[in-house]
Amino acid sequence: MVIDMNLYDRAQKSIRYLAETDAPAAKARSLKDGLEDQKKTILATEFLKHEGSQGERAKLAEASEIYKQHLQKLEFAIYDYELYRNKRMTESLVIEMWRSENANRRTGNIT
Numbered sequence: 001m002v003i004d005m006n007l008y009d010r011a012q013k014s015i016r017y018l019a020e021t022d023a024p025a026a027k028a029r030s031l032k033d034g035l036e037d038q039k040k041t042i043l044a045t046e047f048l049k050h051e052g053s054q055g056e057r058a059k060l061a062e063a064s065e066i067y068k069q070h071l072q073k074l075e076f077a078i079y080d081y082e083l084y085r086n087k088r089m090t091e092s093l094v095i096e097m098w099r100s101e102n103a104n105r106r107t108g109n110i111t
Contacts (some may be wrong), residue, residue: 007097018092025085028081029084031081032074032077035073042066046061046066047061
């Protein structure tokens with residue numbers, strides 16, 4: 001039986017990456033989720049600071065500097081989370097490919 005060491009090494013690298021990024025990926029998701037939860041609260045707080053009709057107050061709240069800064073933080077948090085999520089998915093696929101190839105070798109489908 002011939003083992004593709006490049007694929008084996010790549011799978012080991014993928015496993016290591018997944019193990020090392022468990023906590024940072026969880027932190028990125030937690031930050032993203034927290035900022036999403038705070039979005040409505042910040043908008044409501046800004047809404048209450050203004051006078052006028054509901055429409056005017058809503059527009060002023062959405063245009064407030066605090067709300068804009070929060071949206072920017074949320075955008076960066078979503079980016080960081082998605083980057084971890086996508087990279088971890090890619091690494092999981094590499095491991096799955098390695099497992100599939102090994103299973104095929106065991107059954108004699110690949111030599």
